[in-house]
Amino acid sequence: MDMLRKYIEELIDKSTPARPIWNIEKILQGKEPTWNYIDGCMIKALLEMYAITKGEKYLAFADDFISYHVREDGQINHYDIHELNIDNVNAGKVLFELYELTGKEKYRKAIDTVYEQVKIQPRTKEGNFWHKKIYPNQVWLDGLYMGQPFYMEYETKFNNKKNYKDIFNQFANVEKIMKDSKTGLYYHGYDSSREASWCDKVTGLSKNFWLRALGWYVMALLDTLEKMDSTYTEGYTQLSNNFKDIMEAIIKFQDESGMWYQVVDQGNREGNYLETSGSAIMAYGILKGVRMGFLPENYRAYGEKAFKGICDKYLYEKDGELCLGGICLVAGLGRPDSRDGTFEYYISEPVVENEAKGVAPLLLAYTEILRL
Template identity: 45%
Template sequence: MNFINNKIKAYAVAILGSGMFLACAQTKSVASRPATENSKSGKIVPTNLKWSERMLLSEMNRFPESWMLDFSKSPKWTYPSAIVLDGAEQVYAKTGKKEYYNYISDFGEKLVKEDGSILTYELDKYNIDLLNSGNVLLYLYEKEKKEKYLKALKMLRSQIDGQPRTSEGGFWHKKIYPSQMWLDGLYMGQPFYAHYTKDFAKGAEATKAYDDVVLQFDLIQKHLVDKKTGLLYHAWDESKEQAWANKETGVSPNFWGRAMGWYGMAMVDVLDYLPKDHPGRAKLISYLKSYTDAIIKVQDKENGLWYQVLDKAGEKGNYTEATASSMFVYTIIKSVNNGYLPKSYKTAAKKGYDGIIKNLISVDENGVVNLNKCCAVAGLGGKPYRDGSYEYYVNEEIRSNDAKGTGPFILASIEFEK
């Protein structure tokens, strides 16, 4: 457990290629030029690095083992870790620094047993959230070719075959949430489904799977988009039985920032794997365009950020929220970089990114970077019952350094650093 901490401290002692050297607190600076902030104090996280690497090192300092990400108390198969590790994969690709690869690899080592079974994962719950960490295993299997990862991946893929569906073929969010599609579920399931298909399926099998991936987005567009604003409701209950569901349309009552954030990331990430000649690509890119136009309309004109409840900026208790803002920025800048959106959209992304750094980022004396004002969790139904009301969303716990924000911030930073 001290390995990563020691690596970070060692790394902070000497930075190559920057012209600056760090000294321990007890020694004098050995820099030949005037002492910098780093060289004076011996930062845990050097401030002369790019934001992507600074945030990743900060997460590694907070959570020395990758299973700890998002405040996990014991090794648990859960989705937030995978978002930070997705960022770590890209920082490693950019820097080649082995400590980042080891951090990713340790997640697979700790969570997947030699027989391919996954700690705390229960297939029969059909919880779509639990597919997201499969992305880490796809990466590790490609790099290491360990049989246990292949077995685990096949088990996760089998969940898709058994996942309960709506009458039109849309995945239920969980077995315990019958007839419900949530925006969150598109990010949790579809990038993994598309990536797995690209790596392991061929011919008619692959075509059928890609069609199924696109169908999930088609159904979201059909049932969850508000015609007036273009924003998307958090969830839809086909049965219309839930207390939160509109009795005519089945949708939940509000536009929750992070739910729409998940949906945007789902679209841009699925496009990484959907074949260039698949007819669904053009549809997804059109969905992305209308989605981005809608979120730009509710972006705060002053600070460039987005609110917990997107269309109620001035109402009591609402606040500019870090996870949604980071997700929107990532979605827009990646879309511009990949040619899905015109370059003119970069202005909104840059305004949002600058707004996050100015208003939601703080840096400790030791250089550790914090992302503040993250909604810890929000959902619908369950016990105690979550009714999807405005009051519900603005009163959920707010905390710093939630992986659902730090991960997208790393990913957004990488896109800006390209």
Template identity: 40%
Template sequence: MKNNRKKGFVSVVILGLMVLTSCKVTSQVQANKDIVISKDLKWSDKMALTLMKRHPQAYMIDDSKTAKWDYVHALVLHSIEELYKKNPDPRYKSYIRGYVDTLVQNDGGIKTYELDKYNIDLVVPGRLLFDIYATSKEQKYLTALQSIRKQLAEQPRTKSGGFWHKQIYPNQMWLDGLYMGEPFYAQYTVTFENGKSLDDIAKQFELIKLHATDPKTGLLYHGWDESKEMPWANKETGNSPNFWSRALGWYAMALVDVLDYFPKDHPKQKELVKYLNNVSASLAKYQDKSGLWYQVTDQGAREGNYLEASGSSMFAYAFAKGANKGYLPAKYKKLANKAFDGLTTQLIKKVDEDGGITLTQACQVAGLGGNPYRDGSYEYYVNERKKDNDPKATGPFILAALELNR
């Protein structure tokens, strides 16, 4: 009889906690739907609040129907995390925490995350765990961080030591992968390992710089296949055939973010700063008079090409942060402001009745290989779908707005 009463009591407590949690989530969703977006807000707040209003729970970003551990959510939430440092609105913190707690379980396991796929894209959400663990000290967040670190320890590599982009893309390094893996890797090794892996992080940039840089333009190709076996790969260099602005944006953002963790006296720090200066100088040559960059970076107004939001936002952020940190000359801050003017005047075409903003002309997705096959041709890049307020544009837009204090 006593046992039955105990069981009954425990059931009631559990049910009560479930109801409380459900009420909390419901009230949070309603609160986000009721957000007011004033025209007087800074662009960073306007965009963050627009996204929170359109996607009341963070897992809904990118119109997702179910929660998943994903780099696009992480990119936007990382930008909101940076925004929270400047404007500590509790709604921002709650939005980020809601995403993490939907996916990180009590034992530290991460729902939908499959380590054995060795997909470097899935390292990015790990960046959201550092601050949460630092403030909460809950073991589950540390366990989750350690799982992501384990992936990097086991990630397949090219013979020369570069991380494969994914298990299904053998021997390939993509510019995207530097942003996906290295900022987390740098923060982890500095936070927990006394910086022991900083040389390995620098090596990833060295390999891409060495193999994927075009000597004529100074731009870097989207992908490099060390085996030179992919149909898209140049048989002599292993490089893909075109320059894609978003891929170059990932590379530039990776450099400015990773440099946060490299001490000035580290032997590789100056090398990384040099890479940032090199790519920035090359990109500056291709900035359109509107301040923006084209989808295929070096092809200008060729038929089908268009001024693209994600790459332009990424360059604005990298230039502004690079200048603010002293890695780049001050003129890049002006170029970043010019880019931001282009984004806000050319690509934010309208403001909704509720004050929400929409950033247009963002390429939804692009890659190499796979099924259906993506050949990296000019025609391929300019014909991929576009999406309004695509997270790969909105996240860097918020970061650029913060660096420029706009």
């Protein structure tokens, strides 16, 4: 446990807002970080650490980091709402918390800046947000996590819950269309136009169950539930039932190590591997789900086993410093054409160390263990 806290503090000490050490994607591209979901995940995890430990270092870093991106008028550097990329909404979640903690008016204004994108995000014929303008008519599980918790918190705090029904409908569509009736798992993507090269021309669905996408969906449900008014009983019941169902399905695929495979239901296939980021999300989802009362107490053991399994397998010392390995750098559908949703594609993406998509969920799972 102390090892993990030491590891996180090492990462903070090596990072600046202009060059966060955990944003391997940007570092490999040689680009300065823009407003992005990866840093949003990490800052969210640091704010959770602050909430539990009251360690000022976590809050100070989070505040400096987001303040670097947000101007006094609430505009955000390197963020164009007209890019219509739902990923960019995710980092907006931390603005609510930082506004409450610091009282900085620019954070309140920036919340409205991000909400402007929500208002104009294009939709599929079923009513779901497109994943990105460059991926027309496509819904990815990832996008529910990127957009819905922010949308729900805004509606709850600043818009009299006017669009609750829209949020419930978007989740209902995903359950109806993307859930596999045999396994209870969800396919990574759906193209309502049936035009994408990766989709089944009859169903519009992609071919496989990618672990981290399932994880994003789990977190989308939990974090949206956490931010809504639970007296809206029908919607609350709908989302909590979706959450229970997906967790019941995912537990069946947990490896004896405690982790899950990159392509969830094909653990015995050559090339498949136990993946850190999705396993950490599941650990967090289970532990938080138990704490919030959505899962029975006996599920806690699955979450703790997952957390321990990741630390045992992938948290190690290298050249005198701690490292977290086994993290799939990125996976998507569509451009470039190699992203075809096949098993071979998912196992071909680079596996890296110390990347926020693995570090942040493990830290979130750790905060759930600290709460105990």
